[in-house]
Amino acid sequence: MDDFQWKLRGRCYKLGHDVPHAGGVIPNSFITGRFFDPKDLVPNLFAETDPGFHQRAKPGDIIVAGRNFGMGPKMNGYIAMQALGLGLVCESMPFLAYRACIGVGLRTMTDCPSVTELCDTGDELEVDFSTGLFVNRTRNLTREYPPLPETLLELVRLGGNAGWLKNWWEGRHQKAASGS
Amino acid sequence: MGMTAAEKILARASGVKAARAGEILHPMVDFAMIHDGVVMGAKQELDALGIDRVFDPRRVMMVTDHDVVYLNDRAVARGAFNRKAAQAWGITHFYDAGKGGHGHIFPMERGIVLPGTFYFDNDRHCTNAGGIGALGIRVGAEISRVLATGSTWLLVPKTVQLAIKGRLKPGVYARDLGFQIGKRLRPGGEFGVDIDYRVLEFAGELDQFSLAARVSLCSTPTEMRAIGVFFPPSPEIVAYAKERATRPFEPVYPDADAAYDARIEMDVSALEPQVALPGGPHKAADLSSVAGTRVDHAFIGSCGSGMFEDLQIAASILKGRRVAPGVRLLITPGTEDSTHRIRREGLLEIFQEAGAFVLPASCGPCASGRMGLLHSGEVSIATAVANGAGRFGAKDADIYLGSPATVAASAIEGKITDPRSYLAH
Numbered sequence: 090m091d092d093f094q095w096k097l098r099g100r101c102y103k104l105g106h107d108v109p110h111a112g113g114v115i116p117n118s119f120i121t122g123r124f125f126d127p128k129d130l131v132p133n134l135f136a137e138t139d140p141g142f143h144q145r146a147k148p149g150d151i152i153v154a155g156r157n158f159g160m161g162p163k164m165n166g167y168i169a170m171q172a173l174g175l176g177l178v179c180e181s182m183p184f185l186a187y188r189a190c191i192g193v194g195l196r197t198m199t200d201c202p203s204v205t206e207l208c209d210t211g212d213e214l215e216v217d218f219s220t221g222l223f224v225n226r227t228r229n230l231t232r233e234y235p236p237l238p239e240t241l242l243e244l245v246r247l248g249g250n251a252g253w254l255k256n257w258w259e260g261r262h263q264k265a266a267s268g269s
Numbered sequence: 270m271g272m273t274a275a276e277k278i279l280a281r282a283s284g285v286k287a288a289r290a291g292e293i294l295h296p297m298v299d300f301a302m303i304h305d306g307v308v309m310g311a312k313q314e315l316d317a318l319g320i321d322r323v324f325d326p327r328r329v330m331m332v333t334d335h336d337v338v339y340l341n342d343r344a345v346a347r348g349a350f351n352r353k354a355a356q357a358w359g360i361t362h363f364y365d366a367g368k369g370g371h372g373h374i375f376p377m378e379r380g381i382v383l384p385g386t387f388y389f390d391n392d393r394h395c396t397n398a399g400g401i402g403a404l405g406i407r408v409g410a411e412i413s414r415v416l417a418t419g420s421t422w423l424l425v426p427k428t429v430q431l432a433i434k435g436r437l438k439p440g441v442y443a444r445d446l447g448f449q450i451g452k453r454l455r456p457g458g459e460f461g462v463d464i465d466y467r468v469l470e471f472a473g474e475l476d477q478f479s480l481a482a483r484v485s486l487c488s489t490p491t492e493m494r495a496i497g498v499f500f501p502p503s504p505e506i507v508a509y510a511k512e513r514a515t516r517p518f519e520p521v522y523p524d525a526d527a528a529y530d531a532r533i534e535m536d537v538s539a540l541e542p543q544v545a546l547p548g549g550p551h552k553a554a555d556l557s558s559v560a561g562t563r564v565d566h567a568f569i570g571s572c573g574s575g576m577f578e579d580l581q582i583a584a585s586i587l588k589g590r591r592v593a594p595g596v597r598l599l600i601t602p603g604t605e606d607s608t609h610r611i612r613r614e615g616l617l618e619i620f621q622e623a624g625a626f627v628l629p630a631s632c633g634p635c636a637s638g639r640m641g642l643l644h645s646g647e648v649s650i651a652t653a654v655a656n657g658a659g660r661f662g663a664k665d666a667d668i669y670l671g672s673p674a675t676v677a678a679s680a681i682e683g684k685i686t687d688p689r690s691y692l693a694h
Contacts, residue, residue, distance in 0.1 A: 123310065125310070162393070162409055164410065183465050183466070183494055184424070184465055184466030184496070185407070185409070185494070185496075188408075188411075189409065192410065192411050238293055240293040240422065241293070241422065250410070250411050250414050251413075253414065254314075254315070254318050254320065254413065254417055255318050257417070258318055258319060258320050
């Protein structure tokens with residue numbers, strides 16, 4: 090059985106529409122400076138809009154964003170979200186921003202229309218990224234949204250691109266060692 | 270139900286009979302392309318995992334185009350790193366600084382990118398491949414997985430078909446049209462389509478567009494977030510590819526009953542010369558609305574206008590004329606082959622006699638501010654792919670975009686100028 094934690098339970102952190110990755114999620118200097126280490130990125134998540142966010146965030150918390158979230162194809166901010174154990178649900182995002190989230194192993198659901206109308210910052214949420222079930226415990230409401238595609242579950246479970254590569258490489262070596 | 274061109278190419282690369290927009294496939298590349306700025310990150314990522322080889326050293330293209338003259342210590346170190354990486358991986362297609370040129374251009378000239386080719390690239394302007402009827406798909410930092418395995422996951426994109434009606438007037442070029450297409454593709458634009466992660470497939474009266482013009486038309490839709498652009502290759506383009514092909518290839522054409530996300534059309538016959546106003550290549554406006562704006566800086570080149578024919582157009586205007594005092598005109602051929610050709614065919618002399626100067630084959634100033642930059646308050650007219658604040662250095666400098674003809678004419682006059690007055694003579 091898949092023992093990966095597909096269901097997150099935590100507080101909602103709500104953002105509006107058209108929040109860009111550069112500035113809106115992480116300061117642009119960390120993107121252009123090619124910072125990829127969570128140690129550098131975590132303290133700067135939402136640094137321009139909500140300093141100290143990383144100290145208040147808890148694993149399982151869920152960022153809920155509006156339309157067109159994360160403009161730009163870069164991944165630095167999502168590395169920080171993933172390292173903090175957060176999940177991301179948004180009404181829509183450019184496909185390459187979604188790809189960047191999956192590439193770093195962030196539990197992400199997009200194409201969730203009007204989801205920002207179903208919650209507020211601080212609400213108790215429960216989201217299962219493998220089934221698409223969205224529950225707001227505070228408001229006592231439930232919605233079904235498109236889950237992560239089945240073909241991408243393994244990639245996210247392994248922690249994204251780097252984890253997938255590690256697993257693939259080790260698998261090759263094991264095969265070679267067992268002589269198969 | 271038939272397939273779009275992109276679906277056909279992806280089906281072939283994935284070893285399946287049919288591909289449909291919306292499904293996730295794992296296509297195998299004909300080759301993988303990686304540009305100079307990201308080799309270090311990819312190599313270090315793979316090294317850290319103990320992955321000491323690439324999937325096929327003969328099918329990895331390492332190109333050097335974003336920074337070829339090493340303007341700081343970091344760039345020097347990166348160049349040295351890349352050379353060692355190429356050696357360690359045994360890369361046969363390693364194009365060092367001064368070899369090859371722009372990775373989105375020279376592989377077409379050298380018969381590496383051919384009609385029907387499929388590849389992954391870290392950089393988004395690999396969409397240029399659509400000019401010759403190929404498909405290059407950007408995967409950013411995930412190029413590491415492609416280097417290791419030759420593949421990664423891909424959501425088959427939807428396709429928007431754009432039918433061109435009518436012919437461009439003399440003196441109006443593909444870049445002019447590209448800015449207008451960008452304006453109409455933007456969210457809320459006249460075409461009323463969503464182009465995010467779509468392939469823009471051209472149709473209609475395409476025989477008026479040479480390979481260089483088609484490559485030019487790939488540029489602005491990419492800035493509007495198209496993941497691909499595709500032109501069905503003409504018999505001339507197929508013949509061009511055959512002359513230089515380094516391997517067998519099969520041109521791909523969409524089926525008549527392909528399923529499109531949207532079908533739009535555009536009559537181009539009344540289009541006037543355009544500029545893109547500072548802020549983005551989609552901010553198209555009639556050139557006449559800004560004619561006379563003083564310029565300090567002019568740049569011809571980039572993956573949007575860096576083919577030999579673009580240089581020919583500029584030379585036809587600059588021949589026997591001088592760049593205005595106080596204006597610096599920078600010309601960046603897209604490729605090393607074009608650099609040799611401008612010398613052999615006399616264009617270099619025209620540029621030099623006009624007072625322009627020629628930079629090495631590369632992205633030129635368009636690679637996010639590395640050479641030939643602007644000072645605060647200066648104004649540029651350029652063929653770059655983008656013109657957001659700070660693209661050429663100073664954030665409060667204004668960058669207008671135009672066709673190579675417009676940039677050449679504007680450099681001569683020292684102000685934004687309709688090139689048609691020069692073409693008449």
